[in-house]
Ligand SMILES: *[C@@H]1O[C@H](CO)[C@@H](O)[C@H](O)[C@H]1NC(C)=O
Ligand SMILES: *[C@@H]1O[C@H](CO)[C@@H](O)[C@H](O)[C@H]1NC(C)=O
């Protein structure tokens with residue numbers, strides 16, 4: 005009996021490994037880290053998550069080791085042998101972790117940026133006194149979000165999951181306690197609004213060290229992000245800083261790095277697609293890793309339960325991590341049934357936003373090379389971008405609906421649902437801007453989808469079947485900002501005005517929530533008579549919040565003489581510190597203003613639909 009079951013077990017193992025399992029690609033391994041068997045796979049990671057020592061799996065993988073990783077691993081084996089996680093006692097596992105690990109995030113030191121000032125001159129141009137005060141408060145939050153890495157960890161980098169970067173930086177906030185890639189673009193927009201050019205340069209140089217060491221910019225500053233990137237905006241950060249400073253030396257310093265990063269996308273993230281008999285090469289989000297994400301180990305493992313061990317499960321993990329690479333983790337955009345996470349098929353989707361952004365990258369490269377007098381390379385990128393702009397039109401633009409869509413390789417058609425990504429080619433100027441009707445069409449499409457009907461801004465999607473965080477009713481700053489900017493940068497004055505109206509909605513909504521809660525949030529619920537912090541997805545809504553603050557500061561400056569808090573909107577100044585006064589002031593204004601906000605919003609909706 006014993007022999008038989010051992011035999012069948014062995015047979016199953018052989019079958020599954022031989023026939024249907026791909027090579028396992030871990031999120032970090034010995035090629036890029038010295039502690040992968042602690043933070044990226046192995047028995048400790050497994051046991052900590054099996055016993056749910058922490059509700060958020062990210063907590064454990066952010067905890068520094070008190071000794072070298074191999075010593076800790078050996079101590080684990082000495083204590084528990086090779087028992088499976090299930091046969092261990094939770095208390096014993098917790099004791100082990102307490103003995104060998106320090107609290108999460110203790111390797112990061114808070115800092116005040118050297119270029120921070122209490123009243124940045126540009127913010128003084130904001131005409132509305134309440135918005136100006138608010139801008140100064142947001143400027144103050146940079147001091148709470150500034151981090152540098154304890155230089156002493158240089159001696160023992162293997163004891164940390166943190167990726168070492170030399171300069172200080174601004175973090176998003178909450179559980180996002182290290183640097184993040186695409187967040188940094190909106191953070192930098194806000195830093196530039198506050199004249200913080202040194203901090204901007206530091207953040208860009210940090211990301212550049214990642215490209216030098218790893219060939220690309222990882223999703224964030226931890227070893228468990230080493231197999232995936234995020235929406236590519238490094239060249240855009242350099243561009244924005246250059247526009248603010250005219251510093252050609254800095255461009256010259258960064259251009260080789262930008263080129264290297266683009267090559268990463270060209271070599272590792274391209275797919276072929278045939279449309280109307282023609283072949284095109286476009287970009288997609290597709291990490292090679294096919295294991296649970298360590299920072300979401302428990303939920304990934306649980307969600308994978310319905311797949312048999314082997315290739316299907318590995319594909320599921322790859323699609324999850326690839327969605328995380330898109331920044332949109334998670335959204336019905338990636339789900340074949342628009343509902344259940346298990347139907348995820350990110351690697352079958354050709355995403356319109358990624359391709360729009362790479363088109364912008366090429367445009368920026370042309371411009372930056374030209375600025376430093378390198379006409380040869382400038383010409384190379386001019387040609388490349390001209391070809392790619394046509395590709396984006398041919399693959400992603402839908403003439404029937406007058407907008408850009410994701411293209412699905414399985415269905416061989418566009419995904420005709422609304423996602424805020426629809427407007428990214430507009431933001432990225434990836435169309436013939438002489439065609440002034442194009443922005444109007446995208447606007448009309450969004451209007452038809454009803455996305456302007458919400459008081460708090462534009463929701464990520466109109467899809468309500470899931471409770472994922474990049475869906476209805478959550479609105480996010482990067483997306484609202486890109487739509488506003490796409491309309492503002494269009495050569496169509498009417499659309500520029502629409503951009504302003506959306507901006508006032510987004511800004512006043514954020515202002516209102518700051519007033520009510522004393523915080524800036526990662527995302528907002530845009531429905532109701534006024535917005536609230538968002539929810540849904542795999543972790544609680546976070547406050548801080550880097551990109552939210554950056555997008556608002558940028559919009560407050562862009563519309564410094566046009567944006568006003570209506571007199572009846574909030575009739576006091578916002579609370580002076582985060583927690584204080586919130587309760588009392590909330591009570592005194594909530595009665596009158598909630599109905600008034602709906603009046604304002606109704607007016608805005610009327611303005612929209614009258615066009
Ligand atoms: C691992 O540690 C060795 C010795 O300390 C070091 O030389 C090497 O660069 C480290 N590797 C990585 C990928 O960090
Ligand atoms: C963890 O989650 C459970 C329910 O899912 C909750 O009861 C518990 O309070 C949470 N623990 C912490 C530390 O947040």
Ligand SMILES: *[C@@H]1O[C@H](CO)[C@@H](O)[C@H](O)[C@H]1NC(C)=O
Nearest residue numbers: 080081082084085086087088
């Ligand atoms: C358990 O680990 C020991 C080494 O510590 C090894 O010799 C042994 O074969 C392992 N047992 C099983 C069942 O894998």
Ligand SMILES: *[C@@H]1O[C@H](CO)[C@@H](O)[C@H](O)[C@H]1NC(C)=O
Nearest residue numbers: 091092093094095096097099
């Ligand atoms: C776990 O171990 C502790 C002592 O280390 C003991 O008190 C407890 O009963 C054990 N729990 C289980 C479920 O075995």
Ligand SMILES: *[C@@H]1O[C@H](CO)[C@@H](O)[C@H](O)[C@H]1NC(C)=O
Nearest residue numbers: 117118119120200201202203
């Ligand atoms: C910015 O950095 C430069 C060079 O490191 C330094 O000389 C200057 O004082 C810094 N500016 C501010 C405002 O901190």
Ligand SMILES: *[C@@H]1O[C@H](CO)[C@@H](O)[C@H](O)[C@H]1NC(C)=O
Nearest residue numbers: 273274275276277283284285
């Ligand atoms: C796309 O097609 C080209 C030319 O046929 C080929 O060289 C390349 O490997 C293909 N790329 C992918 C990702 O399949």
Ligand SMILES: *[C@@H]1O[C@H](CO)[C@@H](O)[C@H](O)[C@H]1NC(C)=O
Nearest residue numbers: 402403404405416417418420
């Ligand atoms: C364009 O959109 C229409 C309507 O949503 C749809 O029927 C059509 O299939 C789309 N075109 C492509 C190429 O997918």
Ligand SMILES: *[C@@H]1O[C@H](CO)[C@@H](O)[C@H](O)[C@H]1NC(C)=O
Nearest residue numbers: 570571572573574575576577
């Ligand atoms: C706003 O509040 C102040 C006192 O806090 C009061 O003097 C003023 O009349 C109020 N304005 C409106 C429009 O209610």
